[in-house]
Amino acid sequence: DSEVSFEEVLRQKQKPLKFSKHATQRLSQRNINLSDEQNIRLTNGVTEAEKKGVNESLVLVDNLAFIVNVPNKTVVTAMDQEETNANVFTNIDGAVIM
Numbered sequence: 437d438s439e440v441s442f443e444e445v446l447r448q449k450q451k452p453l454k455f456s457k458h459a460t461q462r463l464s465q466r467n468i469n470l471s472d473e474q475n476i477r478l479t480n481g482v483t484e485a486e487k488k489g490v491n492e493s494l495v496l497v498d499n500l501a502f503i504v505n506v507p508n509k510t511v512v513t514a515m516d517q518e519e520t521n522a523n524v525f526t527n528i529d530g531a532v533i534m
Contacts, residue, residue: 453479459511466516481532490530497534
């Protein structure tokens with residue numbers, strides 16, 4: 437009879453975060469490599485946005501910005517700090533800073 441932690445049960449229930457083809461291309465073009473810790477924070481940010489009823493969220497993790505379709509748990513695009521300094525974010529209804 438092995439015990440399973442609450443965190444493990446929650447992780448199994450959570451739909452994993454997906455990256456759209458566009459977001460995957462952006463990560464590659466911009467040489468952005470997410471650490472495991474950053475990926476966890478991004479996922480937690482999406483969870484927080486979901487709790488607040490956000491549909492399209494800007495999630496900031498360190499110097500990286502992600503636009504995420506929250507209901508589908510899909511990262512739509514990714515930017516680094518150089519690009520975010522000059523950008524205006526449109527079509528979002530929430531932002532999470534992790």
